Amino acid sequence: MDESEGLMNEIFGAFPFIAANFGMLMEKTSEHLIISLVPLLAAIVIGVPVGIWLGHIHKGEFLAVSITNIGRALPSLALIAILIGFVGIGMLNAMIALFLLAFPPILSYAYQAVNSADRDLTRAARGMGMTPLQVLNKVELPLGLPMIISGIRTAAVLTVSSATIATIAGSGGLGDVILNQVAYGIEGVLAGAVWVAILAILVDQVFALLLRVAAPTGVKQLRATTV
Amino acid sequence: MTLSSTAPKTTSTMNSSIVFDQVTKLYPGQAAPALDSLDIEVKSGELVCLVGPSGGGKTTALQLVNRLVDLSSGDIRIGDRSIMDIPAIELRRTIGYAIQQSGLFPHYTVAENIAIVPTILKWDKSRITRRTAELLELVGLTPVDSWLGRYPSQLSGGQQQRVGIARALAADPPVMLMDEPFGALDPITRMAVQDEFLEIHRAVGKTTLFVTHDIDEAIKMADRIAILKPGGKLAQYDTPAEVLTHPADKFVAEFLGAERGLKRLALTTVAEVLLAKADSELPVESDLPKVEADVTLREALSVVSAAGAHGARVMERGSHLGDVTLHDLVDPPANAVDAKSGEGIGS
Numbered sequence: 001m002d003e004s005e006g007l008m009n010e011i012f013g014a015f016p017f018i019a020a021n022f023g024m025l026m027e028k029t030s031e032h033l034i035i036s037l038v039p040l041l042a043a044i045v046i047g048v049p050v051g052i053w054l055g056h057i058h059k060g061e062f063l064a065v066s067i068t069n070i071g072r073a074l075p076s077l078a079l080i081a082i083l084i085g086f087v088g089i090g091m092l093n094a095m096i097a098l099f100l101l102a103f104p105p106i107l108s109y110a111y112q113a114v115n116s117a118d119r120d121l122t123r124a125a126r127g128m129g130m131t132p133l134q135v136l137n138k139v140e141l142p143l144g145l146p147m148i149i150s151g152i153r154t155a156a157v158l159t160v161s162s163a164t165i166a167t168i169a170g171s172g173g174l175g176d177v178i179l180n181q182v183a184y185g186i187e188g189v190l191a192g193a194v195w196v197a198i199l200a201i202l203v204d205q206v207f208a209l210l211l212r213v214a215a216p217t218g219v220k221q222l223r224a225t226t227v
Numbered sequence: 228m229t230l231s232s233t234a235p236k237t238t239s240t241m242n243s244s245i246v247f248d249q250v251t252k253l254y255p256g257q258a259a260p261a262l263d264s265l266d267i268e269v270k271s272g273e274l275v276c277l278v279g280p281s282g283g284g285k286t287t288a289l290q291l292v293n294r295l296v297d298l299s300s301g302d303i304r305i306g307d308r309s310i311m312d313i314p315a316i317e318l319r320r321t322i323g324y325a326i327q328q329s330g331l332f333p334h335y336t337v338a339e340n341i342a343i344v345p346t347i348l349k350w351d352k353s354r355i356t357r358r359t360a361e362l363l364e365l366v367g368l369t370p371v372d373s374w375l376g377r378y379p380s381q382l383s384g385g386q387q388q389r390v391g392i393a394r395a396l397a398a399d400p401p402v403m404l405m406d407e408p409f410g411a412l413d414p415i416t417r418m419a420v421q422d423e424f425l426e427i428h429r430a431v432g433k434t435t436l437f438v439t440h441d442i443d444e445a446i447k448m449a450d451r452i453a454i455l456k457p458g459g460k461l462a463q464y465d466t467p468a469e470v471l472t473h474p475a476d477k478f479v480a481e482f483l484g485a486e487r488g489l490k491r492l493a494l495t496t497v498a499e500v501l502l503a504k505a506d507s508e509l510p511v512e513s514d515l516p517k518v519e520a521d522v523t524l525r526e527a528l529s530v531v532s533a534a535g536a537h538g539a540r541v542m543e544r545g546s547h548l549g550d551v552t553l554h555d556l557v558d559p560p561a562n563a564v565d566a567k568s569g570e571g572i573g574s
């Protein structure tokens with residue numbers, strides 16, 4: 001009874017902590033976002049085009065699938081630990097680890113998005129005299145866009161939440177607060193954790209919104225009529 | 228309303244026959260060819276149905292024409308020009324292509340779907356707009372304005388198929404390829420769309436290669452039927468009447484089914500029998516069932532049989548044209564049937 005009451009107090013203590021240390025938290029948040037979003041961006045810039053291209057030529061299923069499986073099999077903590085073991089600590093290493101985390105879902109979703117485009121549709125498109133690029137731009141990409149964004153969404157939530165662990169690699173961010181009970185007290189640790197959770201939910205919601213906007217109109221209609 | 232006001236008038240003046248010349252297709256890794264030395268000619272303006280068992284090579288034959296599939300050997304010529312002499316993408320833009328489930332882009336409106344080929348061909352906007360309206364009217368989707376902005380998901384299967392046909396006709400291609408375009412429709416819608424398509428075909432006279440599973444559809448639609456057998460060999464290529472009366476071999480006879488004789492009756496209307504009959508004799512009995520002049524002998528036979536009568540009274544818009552006897556229906560005068568089987572080609 002006493003213990004749980006204490007825990008409740010500490011959880012509620014997190015909110016005054018957030019209020020009192022708002023400036024510091026914001027600073028850590030921006031660090032945190034940089035650590036997570038830079039690798040995410042890099043994974044998008046490489047993973048999306050490669051995935052789209054492999055999907056368009058219907059090749060590389062093996063590659064896309066095995067990269068995904070490796071990504072799934074490796075927990076982010078282990079990945080970062082392994083990486084630190086290999087390349088040492090520092091912000092760059094944390095980012096490399098997060099990039100490796102973000103890349104598989106982005107690549108495999110982009111691949112699936114294009115590869116799984118309805119073959120009858122692409123056949124009709126080619127049969128009407130569309131060039132391969134037109135088939136990609138007018139059929140495969142618009143219809144696959146929601147799935148591509150889903151991949152980025154998964155990766156974004158993953159990097160934002162895992163960036164906490166990147167503190168182990170000495171890279172700053174909200175992990176600095178969460179993993180430093182000595183300096184910030186239990187309220188600080190909880191506040192940091194709550195803050196990261198909120199951040200991850202926010203990122204998730206931003207993409208949810210983006211998804212709604214990106215779904216092609218006719219396809220949205222379809223959903224509306226079948227529901 | 229004429230169809231060609233916004234489209235170049237190509238079809239009537241140009242030879243747009245499709246000639247399969249010893250066409251063989253062997254897919255890599257397959258032991259037997261999907262098509263084996265196919266030799267057929269689809270004359271300019273003709274509607275030819277390709278029928279045969281599943282896996283008989285029908286889709287393959289169609290996709291060879293627009294080069295979605297590459298020839299293994301032999302040649303295909305459209306209007307005396309080998310398809311191999313034309314870049315594939317350019318070739319496809321001159322061939323209308325319609326497939327099962329319509330193949331409409333779900334993220335495009337009706338108008339955008341119809342405009343696909345004209346847009347690729349860089350027609351100007353006002354011409355595309357006029358052409359789209361024209362086509363929707365042609366396929367019976369009126370008032371045009373209420374259809375333009377709809378998405379395929381907001382259309383019934385039959386309506387989608389009509390848009391699919393409009394889309395295939397958009398750039399007024401001289402040649403049309405249709406792969407089981409009505410395969411997914413219920414029987415009633417299917418009949419309606421068949422009738423409409425036949426009317427359109429007569430109006431625009433495109434050389435049409437039409438794949439179907441359904442032998443009844445082929446009998447109804449085709450000027451000539453090409454029947455493929457397993458292994459992609461041509462079993463018979465002839466008019467529906469000829470195929471039904473003189474099947475080339477056991478395979479064809481079996482493919483046509485036990486009702487071959489009845490199917491043949493579906494080729495002729497009672498009006499044609501009345502015309503062919505020298506003496507359209509007057510009523511023998513007064514309680515004859517009535518049939519409309521444009522029903523087929525098969526349908527009339529069904530009516531007569533259901534009524535337990537010996538003949539039927541033929542009506543047209545309420546007036547009495549004459550009578551047909553049970554005997555007329557079962558064994559129609561030869562000239563009534565011949566008139567039918569000779570029709571279509573080159574008309």
Ligand SMILES: Nc1ncnc2c1ncn2[C@@H]1O[C@H](COP(=O)(O)OP(=O)(O)OP(=O)(O)O)[C@@H](O)[C@H]1O
Pocket residue numbers: 254255257261279280281282283284285286287288440
């Ligand atoms: N891309 C391909 N690669 C290998 N074999 C193929 C390919 N496409 C078709 N085939 C084979 O070629 C044969 C003919 O196929 P096709 O699709 O032309 O038949 P079909 O008459 O259209 O059949 P259905 O009535 O079922 O549509 C089949 O045995 C099929 O398995």
Ligand SMILES: [Mg+2]
Pocket residue numbers: 285286287
């Ligand atoms: Mg087929």
